[in-house]
Amino acid sequence: MPRFVVLTSLFLLTASTLHAAQESAPTLIPQPAIEQASLLREQALNDNVAYAIIEGLTTEVGQRLAGSENDLKAREWMIAKFKALGFDKVWTEPVSYPKWVRRSESAEIVEPFAQPLVLTALGGSAATPVDGLTTEVVAFDSLDAMKAAEDYKVRGKIVYVGIPRMHALPDGRDYGPGSSVRVQGPELAAAKGAAAFLLRSVGSDENRLAHTGMTKFSDPAKAIPAAALSNPDADQLERILKRGKPVKIHLALDCGVEGRYTGANVIAEITGSRxxxxxxxxxxxxxxxxxxxxxxxxxxxxxxxxxxxxxxxQLPKRPARSIRVVAFANEESGLFGGFAYAAQHHLEIGKAVLGAESDGGADRILKVTASVKPEARGAIDQIAAALKPLGIEYDPAAGGSGGSDLSAVHAVGMAGLSLHQDTSRYFEWHHTANDTLDKVDPGQLRQNVAAYAVSMYLAAEAEGDFGSAPGAFATEKDSH
Structure with missing residues (x-):
């Protein structure tokens, strides 16, 4: 064999071996970074920037329904805020989605005991006729029961699904079953010929305030009116239904999809040093x-x-990697901002070494979980240890997608870190008129800031990666 062939083969073998060694080498965080994170944690516990941002955004913009006039106002507000805080880069990336509008909503029982009902239209709902619709109610205690019903029992009627009331739990585990009924129920009822769909609000409160949220119609042209009753009104309707007399409701919803809208993810970055x-x-x-x-x-x-x-x-020395913050567009109607980010960046997803989004309110973080490559578990152990003084437990057996919008990014290969908040109070106010500034506890909010600051910094300083790569976690079952 010629000498240059031998040398070339040896070089390729050495390079391959070196690459394999690098791939299997453990990812760890240097001790100086651990010490800096401890100082950062204490600094965050005395920082009020987060509260000022919530106060400003909710006061100067207010509600931010995707596609509304306030959608653009919120983007402009956020761009200005990122720049005022001194982020190194600020830009936007377009996100397109159906524009759903809400104008008015009302309902009342007309037979057998006339009285008004408190409800709210679901995002994606169609409108009733201009004068509303009045028809009989057919009730089910589950989505499965409705699916099993013969179509003639549903056709032309208002379907009501009386899902169990949510309980106030730290992990919010009751939300998933209820939200799946809200998302899927109206389309399934429409397929059976229902005139409209009602359900008990997916919320743990006893207030006479309804919880909105998205529903999904594969074909918007086949959408029907769909709304959620407040918990007390759902209780009242169920009591009346138990009297055994036919119940008729007059429902008037003025809402619906008006074409498409192009919004944007607002992105800002603190540039890494190395x-x-x-x-x-x-x-x-x-x-x-x-x-x-x-x-x-x-x-x-x-x-x-x-x-x-x-x-x-603001640290004297930036971490090795950058910190990228995304204010995602239209999560509420179906993770449109997250899917748009994933689509635009999926081929280079390895650059997003780890991700964690906050979308569980402002109360304390109780637990951390992660989905990373096996060689990075040591680094997650180190992050968890740095979070321990904040009262955050670590569950090494559970995975983590990183959060709501980041679940779409995780699905294309980003390693995920999930910081789970206490949702005991969250679902009392979630998607209601009670989602207002007074529900934010400044002390608990600062604990969140400390947890994210520590996690971001340590991951950005890690020696080695966390396993992000196109398709890396495609077969994983999300446990966030």
Whole structure:
């Protein structure tokens, strides 16, 4: 064999071996970074930037229904805020989605006991006729029961699904089953010929305020009117139904999809010192539902992650990697901002070394979980240890997508870190007129900022990666 062939083969073998060794080498965080994170944690516990952001966004803009006039106002407000805080880069990326509008909504029982009902249209709902519709109610206690019903029992009627009332739980586990009924129920009822769809609000409160939220119609042309009753009104309707007499409701919803709208993700970055093209991905969603001012859902998330990144940007020495904050567009109607980001960046997703989004309110973070490559578990252990003084437990057996919008980014290959908040109070106000600034506890908010600042900084300083790569976590079952 010629000498140059031998040398070439040896070089390729050595390079391959070196690459394999690098791939299998553990990812760890240097001790000086751990010490700096401890100081950063204490600084965050005395920082009020996050509260100021929530106060400003909810006061100067208010509700931020995707596609509304306030959608653009919120984007302009956020761009200005990022620049005022001194982020190194600020830009936008377009996000297109159907524009749904809400104008008015009302309902009343007309037979057998006339009385008004408190409800709210679901995002994606169609309008009733101009004068409303009046028809009999057919009730089911579950989506499965409705699916099993013969079509003639549903056709032309208002379907009501009386899902169990949510319980106030720290992990919010009751929300998933209820929200799946809200998302899927109207389309399934429409397929059976229903005139409209009602359900009990997906919320843990006893207030006479209805919880809105999205529903999904594969073909918007086949959408029917769909709304959620407040919990007390759902209780009242169920009591009347138990009397065994036919119940008729008059429903009037003025809402619906009006073409498409192009909004944008607003993105800002603190540039890293040694590996600026790699970044920790974080943020929250900028849109909100319109009954309240979107303080906990999700001005809080945008504020927490922005304030944490701002603290890192003020350090005398920047971390190795960049910190990228995204104020995502239209999460509420179906993760449009997250999917748009994933589509635009999926081929270079390895640059997003780890991601964590805040979208669970403003109360304390209780637990951290992660989905990373096995060799990066040591670094996650170190991050968890740095979070422990904040009262945050670590569950190494559970995965983490990184959060709502980041679940779409995780699906194309981003390693995920999930910081789970206490949702005991969150679902009392979620998607209601009660989602307002007074629900934000400044002390608990600062604990969130500290947790995100520590996590961002340590991941940005890690020696080695966390496994982000196109398709890296495609087969993982999300446990966020």
């Amino acid at each position: 590996r600026p093209n790699e970044y920790f991905l974080t943020g929250g969603h900028l849109d909100s539902w319109d009954p309240g001012t979107g303080a906990i859902d999700d001005a809080a998330g945008v504020a927490i992650t922005t304030a944490a990144a701002n603290l890192i940007g």
